[in-house]
Amino acid sequence: MTQSPFGVPAPGIAAAQATAALTDAEIRAHTDSYFNRTRQIVGHFGDCQVTYAFFLRCPVISAPGIMLEWLKNVMAERGSDYTVNLLHPEGEWVGAGEPLVYVSGSFLHLADLETLLLQKLGSSCVAALRAYQMALSLPQTRFLAMDARHCAGYEMQELMAYAASIGGRAAQKDGAVGFVGTANDAVSAFFGATHGAGTMPHALIGYAGSTVRAAEMFHETFPESDLVVLVDYFGQEITDALAVCHRFAELAQAGRIAVRLDTHGGRFMEGLNPQESYAVVNRHAPDALRRYRSDRELRYLIGTGVSAASIWKMREALDEAGFDRVRIIASSGFGVTKCACMADAHAPIDVVGTGSFIPEIWNETYATADIISYNGVERVKIGREFLFASARNRQDSKENP
Numbered sequence: 402m403t404q405s406p407f408g409v410p411a412p413g414i415a416a417a418q419a420t421a422a423l424t425d426a427e428i429r430a431h432t433d434s435y436f437n438r439t440r441q442i443v444g445h446f447g448d449c450q451v452t453y454a455f456f457l458r459c460p461v462i463s464a465p466g467i468m469l470e471w472l473k474n475v476m477a478e479r480g481s482d483y484t485v486n487l488l489h490p491e492g493e494w495v496g497a498g499e500p501l502v503y504v505s506g507s508f509l510h511l512a513d514l515e516t517l518l519l520q521k522l523g524s525s526c527v528a529a530l531r532a533y534q535m536a537l538s539l540p541q542t543r544f545l546a547m548d549a550r551h552c553a554g555y556e557m558q559e560l561m562a563y564a565a566s567i568g569g570r571a572a573q574k575d576g577a578v579g580f581v582g583t584a585n586d587a588v589s590a591f592f593g594a595t596h597g598a599g600t601m602p603h604a605l606i607g608y609a610g611s612t613v614r615a616a617e618m619f620h621e622t623f624p625e626s627d628l629v630v631l632v633d634y635f636g637q638e639i640t641d642a643l644a645v646c647h648r649f650a651e652l653a654q655a656g657r658i659a660v661r662l663d664t665h666g667g668r669f670m671e672g673l674n675p676q677e678s679y680a681v682v683n684r685h686a687p688d689a690l691r692r693y694r695s696d697r698e699l700r701y702l703i704g705t706g707v708s709a710a711s712i713w714k715m716r717e718a719l720d721e722a723g724f725d726r727v728r729i730i731a732s733s734g735f736g737v738t739k740c741a742c743m744a745d746a747h748a749p750i751d752v753v754g755t756g757s758f759i760p761e762i763w764n765e766t767y768a769t770a771d772i773i774s775y776n777g778v779e780r781v782k783i784g785r786e787f788l789f790a791s792a793r794n795r796q797d798s799k800e801n802p
Contacts, residue, residue: 411491411567413590414466419521419559422474432516440512452505452774454788455518459497459765461526462533463489464567467560468521472504472514481510488793492571495526500788505774515770523768524557524760525564531737532568532580532758538740539750540577544569545598547584547732548756555587562588565758584754599754600629603663607634612641613648620649628652629659629730638662638671638711639718646724659728659751662715666706666734670714678703678710685713686746693742701742707733709746716749730754736761 414420429437443449455465469485476483483506489495501522504511536544546565552558562583569580569592583589585597601619609615616630630645632638642660646653664670669678682690682702689709693699702709712731719727728751735743736757743750760766773781773788781788 411466411563411570411591412593413563413566413588414470416590417467417470417559417563419467419556420470420474422471422478423517425479428475428513428517432513436513436515440509443509443512448507448509449776450505450774451508451511451772451776452503452790453511453515453770454500454773455502455504455522455768455770456498456500456788457495457523457526457766457768459527460530461495461501462529462568462571463487463491463493463495463501464525464529464564465502465522466491466567467525467563468518469502471521472518475514476506476510479510481507483507483511492529492567492574498787500793501526503773503790508772508775519768519770521560524763524766525560525567526768527760527766528561528564528758529568529571531760532565533571534568534737535735535740535753535755535758536569536572536577536579537575538737538744539753540572542750543578543752544580545582545584545752545754546580546588546592546756546758547599547754548759549583549585549588551756551759558585559588561756561759563591566591568758600626601631603631603634606631611635612637613644616645616648620652627657627659629661631663632660633662633664633670636668636671638664639715640671642715642727643718643722643724646719646722646727653724653727656726656728658724659730660715660719661730661732661754662707662711663732664706664711666704669705670708670711672718673708673710673714675703677714678708681710681713681717682746686748689742689746692745698738698742701739702746707731707735709743709748712743712748712750713746728752 486503489501495501546562548561549558552561565580572579582592582594582598584599589595589597606612606615609618616628620628632642652658689702715729730752731750732754735753735755771781771785771788779789
């Protein structure tokens with residue numbers, strides 16, 4: 402089992418479906434054919450002990466837990482001994498091209514596993530870095546992983562939720578609140594929980610016919626739960642937010658109400674237009690308007706959808722009405738850049754719900770593995786000598802004479 406930044410086993414790994422051992426027939430069907438043929442050749446001409454170096458070509462946060470747990474389970478089924486040298490423990494920064502982990506063992510039993518091991522490593526490490534960057538941008542904000550709907554099947558969902566938990570825990574080590582939960586029961590164990598978090602979708606408001614009525618239905622059904630209300634369904638975010646707060650004034654005063662802003666990018670939040678959006682941000686974070694670096698960043702500050710201006714406008718409206726204990730939850734496209742812009746604008750966000758830690762550029766998620774040693778003799782294709790353990794030892798000796 403890998404270790405978290407806190408030195409304790411990462412939660413949820415052992416129970417993840419993606420770590421379950423596959424049969425040899427399943428592995429043969431899922432791996433690349435040249436690895437199957439290599440295994441047959443090695444079986445015919447004789448086994449040897451090899452060492453694989455796993456690495457990525459871009460900087461990442463180490464998130465090898467699912468990969469290594471799957472490897473452990475498969476090698477146990479095969480009755481084959483192996484060793485792992487984890488150079489970068491879970492949650493640690495890994496530079497581009499740096500070996501993340503060495504795996505040593507029987508070539509016969511490792512040869513056909515490479516494809517599946519890489520599938521379980523690369524995207525997790527990149528997503529963990531994105532989650533870390535997002536959480537560190539808004540260190541006082543709680544993050545909720547809402548990635549399930551964006552995933553191509555459950556194994557990807559497990560990999561992404563695991564990555565968010567590792568990136569979030571790494572950010573916690575650096576002083577941020579980080580990712581504290583997920584919207585889905587099945588992957589909640591990665592966050593040390595037993596259930597997903599969340600209250601209502603837009604569909605419930607459509608069913609109820611009004612935002613206030615949806616809040617009433619929810620509260621009657623779940624009276625012990627805090628009331629989190631989507632307020633963008635009818636395009637009356639401020640009006641509906643205040644109406645819910647007045648309807649449940651005691652809950653509002655007790656800090657048990659939150660409004661969730663999820664305004665889509667096709668319109669401004671109620672009460673905003675380009676001029677008013679500039680004015681709102683200028684009241685609270687004028688420097689942000691002088692520092693934006695692209696049209697995209699400016700849109701996050703004063704554009705349509707859930708902008709910094711919309712969050713500040715909602716905060717102003719709630720406070721002016723005496724509902725200063727009502728929290729604001731923001732969602733809709735909160736990736737690395739948007740979180741950084743919100744931080745620049747000091748946007749008063751209590752919680753961010755997001756699945757945008759999922760990598761945007763998938764060719765940056767491809768992990769790579771090379772065998773660097775055969776029966777103790779270092780050998781690798783030309784250009785990859787930097788992966789040798791001896792090369793790393795020489796570098797360490799130079800840096801720590």
